Amino acid sequence: MNDKPQRPDTTDDEPATLFERVTRRSFLTRVGAAGVAVGTGQLHSLALADSGDASQNGAPSGVVPTDSGNVHVQLNVNGTLHELDIDPRTTLLDCVREHLRLTGTKKGCDHGQCGACTVHVDGRRVNSCLSLAATHEGEMITTIEGIGRPGNLHPMQAAFVEHDGFQCGYCTSGQIMSAVALLTEPYSHSDEDVKEAMSGNICRCGAYSNIVSAIQQVRRKS
């Protein structure tokens, strides 16, 4: 009986087609690049800060010019200053993914309910999907790419690997960004507090207990 579910057999012919294959990411990158090219046609020049005053936090004050199209912003992401012309509707999440090509930060629900998009702004974890990129001038944004790299992992990244704190991995960068921020937040040492502190990061695979183990290991060492 040949009633097995038919699966596309990708393993055999994958090496042969590797160079021709359009991956999901390369496809999106090409589309994204085209999008940017179109976007640059609509640029508006920057006319920052009508007063030139610095606000209390040292950020430039004033008006972001938006006659009809894009706004010009300077964003500090992972220590690098980026000059960007973006639609004011661009969320911080879409900005880092689509404009800066930092695709480690993931889009899950896009409504602040899952935590996959967690990044740090001035050292504090936030949902980048519920924040407009253009409001973050003068602030320090850190994404998963900014806390560690292959060969030089952040202790939390290493602990997630060691404890199998993931299965599919989609939520993982958000989990790790949350977990790194948690290290400096006023929570007790209990597992219960870790679970409460991490409740804004949903893991569909249910790797929760391993995530708690990973975080607790780093907390004990730090």
Added chain:
Amino acid sequence: MEHFQLKRAADVKQALDMAMAPTGTAGPANTQSTQSIRFLAGGTTLLDLMKLDVERPTQVIDIHRLPLDKVETLDGGGVTIGATVRNADLANHPLIKAHYPVLSQALLSGASAQLRNMATTGGNLLQRTRCVYFRDTATPCNKREPGSGCSAIGGFNRNLAILGTSDHCIATNPSDMSVAMTALEATVHTESPEGKRSIAIDDFFLLPGTTPERETSLNAGELITHVTLPAPMPGNRSVYLKLRDRASYEFALASAAVVVTVSSGRIDHVRIALGGVGVKPWRSHEAEAALLGRAPDAPAFRAAAEAALQSARPQSQNGFKIELAKRCIQHALTLAIQTA
């Protein structure tokens, strides 16, 4: 999301000027409850609703860096809380933890750590309902589109209100912070081109009646600048208890904020506010009256619970909230008395 003009205000005056002087294709200056101008602070409600096309501002004024980010003691013992103080900062502030634990507990029971890092005091006061019909532009909703009808009455209303509802709206106010502030008798301070106002929190929130689209007493171009709390009653004990479908990161099915003072074995001061069951943060004068002068014991707590829910009107799916809210009040009072 529809296109909008984004502006950034450096101070309160600039924010008010921007709200009064729209440019481009925008219509006349308008209130926070209409569709043309919105102040953006943490964005956790506003951006969410803009993505759903529930909010469609033509101008967004970024106020998240206004110099309103301090928590300070007032002469006379109270505290003043700036409108842009983050929920996490307020919850963990030493003054709040020491003197207003009910507020700290309420804030920490709400949302997630990420959202609490973003959400502000002023924004939390203006948080919109989680009623699914309000969030779904394909369905009628009197709050979103006045006169279109209420889909929740007879629809999915398990998480909606049983106190203060009208035939036009049964949406629950989702805030935890505002419930604690109601029990603490907070005052909301605003500024507009017409001047400054101070509004008792119970007057700040409006009942839906026939105008559920109007949720607060804020006027055109008016900005919340800060919230003040009166000095805590000496010897008071306070607790926020929240009951919900999940252990964390979920809105209340019922919650209770209690602030109680006992002297010589009698309750001589008590404030009770409920969340998750009211169309606004629900101050229960009835429960307070049932407790005043009585010994803090189980029969008194049950009497208060009965009094608080006496006027409850259940919908097709949320009748369970009546007993749930009663037990929430009883348990919160029990915990408060134990917190010696």
